[in-house]
Amino acid sequence: MIKVDQLTKSFGKIKAVNGISFNINKGEIYGLLGPNGAGKSTTINMLSSLFKPDSGTIHLNNTDLFSETNSCKKIIGIVPQEISLYDELSAEENLFFFGKIYGIPTKKLKNKIHDLLEFIGLSGRKKDAIKTYSGGMKRRINIAAALLHEPKILFLDEPTVGVDPQSRNRIFEIVERLKSEGLTIIYTTHYMEEVERLCDRIAIIDEGKIVGQGTLEELKKMIGEKEIVELDFATSDKEKIEELKTILPFEAEITNNKLAIKCDKNKDLKEVLNLVSKLNLSIADIDFVAPNLERVFLHLTGKELRD
Amino acid sequence: MLFTLFKKDMTLFLKDKKAVLLTFILPILLITLFAFAFGGTGKKKSNPRTYTVLVTDLDQSDSSKETIKQLENLKGLTLINKNLQKGKDLVKKGERLALLVFEKGFSEGIKKTHFFKTTLYFDASREIETRMIYSFLMQHLSQNQGKEILKNRVNSFVSNTFSGMPPKMKQNIINTISSENNASPIQIEMQSVMKEKSTKENIGLIQAVVGTAIMMLLFSIANIGGSLLDEKENGTLKRLLYAPFKTTEILFGKMLTALSISIAQLVVMFIFSWLAFGLNIFKDVPALLLMILCTAFAVAGFGIFLVSFVKTRQQLNGFSSLIILTMSAIGGSMIPLFIMPEFMQKMAVVSLNYWGIQGFYDIFWRELSIIEIAPRMLVLLGIGLVMTLISIPLFKKNIISL
Ligand SMILES: Nc1ncnc2c1ncn2[C@@H]1O[C@H](COP(=O)(O)OP(=O)(O)OP(=O)(O)O)[C@@H](O)[C@H]1O
Ligand SMILES: [Mg+2]
Numbered sequence A: 001m002i003k004v005d006q007l008t009k010s011f012g013k014i015k016a017v018n019g020i021s022f023n024i025n026k027g028e029i030y031g032l033l034g035p036n037g038a039g040k041s042t043t044i045n046m047l048s049s050l051f052k053p054d055s056g057t058i059h060l061n062n063t064d065l066f067s068e069t070n071s072c073k074k075i076i077g078i079v080p081q082e083i084s085l086y087d088e089l090s091a092e093e094n095l096f097f098f099g100k101i102y103g104i105p106t107k108k109l110k111n112k113i114h115d116l117l118e119f120i121g122l123s124g125r126k127k128d129a130i131k132t133y134s135g136g137m138k139r140r141i142n143i144a145a146a147l148l149h150e151p152k153i154l155f156l157d158e159p160t161v162g163v164d165p166q167s168r169n170r171i172f173e174i175v176e177r178l179k180s181e182g183l184t185i186i187y188t189t190h191y192m193e194e195v196e197r198l199c200d201r202i203a204i205i206d207e208g209k210i211v212g213q214g215t216l217e218e219l220k221k222m223i224g225e226k227e228i229v230e231l232d233f234a235t236s237d238k239e240k241i242e243e244l245k246t247i248l249p250f251e252a253e254i255t256n257n258k259l260a261i262k263c264d265k266n267k268d269l270k271e272v273l274n275l276v277s278k279l280n281l282s283i284a285d286i287d288f289v290a291p292n293l294e295r296v297f298l299h300l301t302g303k304e305l306r307d
Numbered sequence B: 001m002l003f004t005l006f007k008k009d010m011t012l013f014l015k016d017k018k019a020v021l022l023t024f025i026l027p028i029l030l031i032t033l034f035a036f037a038f039g040g041t042g043k044k045k046s047n048p049r050t051y052t053v054l055v056t057d058l059d060q061s062d063s064s065k066e067t068i069k070q071l072e073n074l075k076g077l078t079l080i081n082k083n084l085q086k087g088k089d090l091v092k093k094g095e096r097l098a099l100l101v102f103e104k105g106f107s108e109g110i111k112k113t114h115f116f117k118t119t120l121y122f123d124a125s126r127e128i129e130t131r132m133i134y135s136f137l138m139q140h141l142s143q144n145q146g147k148e149i150l151k152n153r154v155n156s157f158v159s160n161t162f163s164g165m166p167p168k169m170k171q172n173i174i175n176t177i178s179s180e181n182n183a184s185p186i187q188i189e190m191q192s193v194m195k196e197k198s199t200k201e202n203i204g205l206i207q208a209v210v211g212t213a214i215m216m217l218l219f220s221i222a223n224i225g226g227s228l229l230d231e232k233e234n235g236t237l238k239r240l241l242y243a244p245f246k247t248t249e250i251l252f253g254k255m256l257t258a259l260s261i262s263i264a265q266l267v268v269m270f271i272f273s274w275l276a277f278g279l280n281i282f283k284d285v286p287a288l289l290l291m292i293l294c295t296a297f298a299v300a301g302f303g304i305f306l307v308s309f310v311k312t313r314q315q316l317n318g319f320s321s322l323i324i325l326t327m328s329a330i331g332g333s334m335i336p337l338f339i340m341p342e343f344m345q346k347m348a349v350v351s352l353n354y355w356g357i358q359g360f361y362d363i364f365w366r367e368l369s370i371i372e373i374a375p376r377m378l379v380l381l382g383i384g385l386v387m388t389l390i391s392i393p394l395f396k397k398n399i400i401s402l
Helices: A040-047 A069-075 A091-100 A106-119 A136-142 A165-180 A190-200 A216-222 A238-247 A267-280 A291-302 B001-014 B018-038 B063-074 B084-092 B106-112 B124-161 B169-181 B203-233 B236-242 B248-277 B286-308 B313-331 B342-350 B352-364 B370-400
Strands: A002-011 A014-022 A029-033 A053-059 A076-079 A151-159 A183-191 A202-207 A207-212 A228-233 A252-255 A259-261 A281-291 B053-056 B077-081 B096-102 B116-122
Touching: A002 A040, A002 A252, A002 B370, A014 A040, A014 A053, A014 A183, A014 A202, A014 A207, A029 A190, A040 A053, A040 A151, A040 A183, A069 A076, A076 B236, A091 A106, A091 A136, A106 A136, A136 A165, A136 B116, A165 A183, A165 A190, A183 A190, A190 A291, A202 A216, A202 A291, A207 A291, A207 B001, A228 A267, A238 A252, A238 A259, A238 A267, A252 B018, A252 B096, A281 B370, B001 B018, B001 B203, B001 B248, B053 B084, B053 B124, B063 B077, B063 B096, B063 B106, B063 B124, B077 B124, B084 B096, B084 B116, B084 B203, B096 B124, B096 B236, B106 B116, B116 B124, B203 B248, B203 B286, B203 B313, B203 B352, B203 B370, B236 B248, B248 B286, B248 B370, B286 B370, B313 B342, B313 B352, B342 B352, B352 B370
Parallel strands: A029 A183, A029 A202, A076 A151, A151 A183, B053 B077, B053 B096
Antiparallel strands: A002 A014, A002 A053, A202 A207, A228 A259, A228 A281, A252 A259, B096 B116
């Protein structure tokens, strides 16, 4: 359904997107997970035909986006990262206008608006100006505005930014329902929980590049199936921690005065602790972490997802 | 598509109380202010200004002397006797407004041909003031000389037709007829450079209305254009770009809005001036409507040009104030052109205001026909068109590039 090949885009010296490729099947939710400035929005803007890529191709539904822009535009719905609505107009007026620019006949559009407002749970406020809405409500209207023309493909660019947990859950429900209706969705975020909950496949993106992609399980396998034992030392004696790392028969990573060891906590912990006491290191804290995306991210990029 | 964009813009405009205020209320206040400042409160004229005119009597006849005496008695006119050469010099140097010359054969002219043989020399750079003097003189000369001419006419008619009539009887008839107040209108032609005026619209009022209206129009249209930048800033422009239609339609949608609001604003201004100050807007309705349309088009073009030229709302605000104030100052929106020195008047043609103001002057003051005003209308349409054409690439470069 979506085929992206070797996409690049620079702004002056900044390579915002640097050779991104992916394929998305019909009905999938594909997550783009990455920190601020990773190039998520730039990718979405190219997919929406707002930016022309410096190189690379985009095919939507087997059609080249930049040679048949208008027919592609009709099948894609885009929820931009910023709330893009007329503050002074009511929800209904906003939706009516954004439906009209897709040439939807008035009667059909009115029914659609009615249904969508029900769907996002804002029928009661439809006559109020957007400026009187809460952040979460605006986000929901922002999503609805992309659905009026019944797109086959939906791009959601960080749809939950600045939203309270309750509204966030509503947005998740909306996305899940859209998936069940058969939409193909690209979902960008820098929240791991979101991709874990929603996405069939995930691309981890950093500094304009996809550093790893696959299903959640596949990604976790990249760092091995074992759990991680995380030791927090009372000392900041870097050399000793380094020494421990070299004599340990397991894969390990140091961050600050923490050592993350990939091992089986039931079988291997005794051995680890023996070595620790041999080196006269004292442990302040010990943690057992199941492999998660945060770990994957750290493993792939060498940095924490949230800064 | 254009209509959808237009409808949305109009809805937004009407919800923006500040914009509505700027477009309709502020100009009304300013027009009122200027109308009083220029003494232009329509029919209820306050003290008319006094004009000083040089006069030379080359005829030295009884009737020329009598006429000069009558003119001297008029309120609002001061006559100073000067010889022909000196008088012409003073007018040339711009020290005096005009010189009225009673040519040789003035009295003969009245008796035989019923013409005033007079010439009015005037300072070209003060054309409009001279026009005022001219119509002022015309009015009083025709009133006062009417009786004299009538007397002469009756005299010659009676003498020619009833040559045998006793002199006493003839005198009686003449006296009776010419003493009547409703002396029949007499056609008078004056050897002058200018066409006669039929009505005397108050020039101060025209200046106040037209000058202010065009300046305020520019301001409110810059604001309408600015809404395009607001759309860029609040992200709605992005949504417009997501939709399947040509990007230039966004620009033309704005143009349509600007055009409609301009027309509405000008119409409201003229109706207000009519109701409040008695400006006769029904003199030439088709010409007025056409002029409104052309002015609105030029201003709308200017508006989208401005907005395509800048990148942010702040830039627009600074830039548009500068351009509009400059154009208004040199184009005659603030200070009437006719009191500016000649080189300033020549420079005025570079401003949009000039063409609009002069066009409306043509209608209300010079009373030209549509055909005669057409060149000005074409200039306005040209300005609008050129501005629009320049805007298209600029718009793509500055606005669409997010
Ligand atoms: N219009 C632009 N002009 C110049 N630089 C840009 C522009 N848009 C994005 N960039 C740069 O490109 C890089 C990627 O930005 P992008 O907005 O795609 O990141 P993102 O992944 O969406 O981040 P965020 O999570 O903060 O939204 C950044 O370094 C940004 O500064
Ligand atoms: Mg982004």
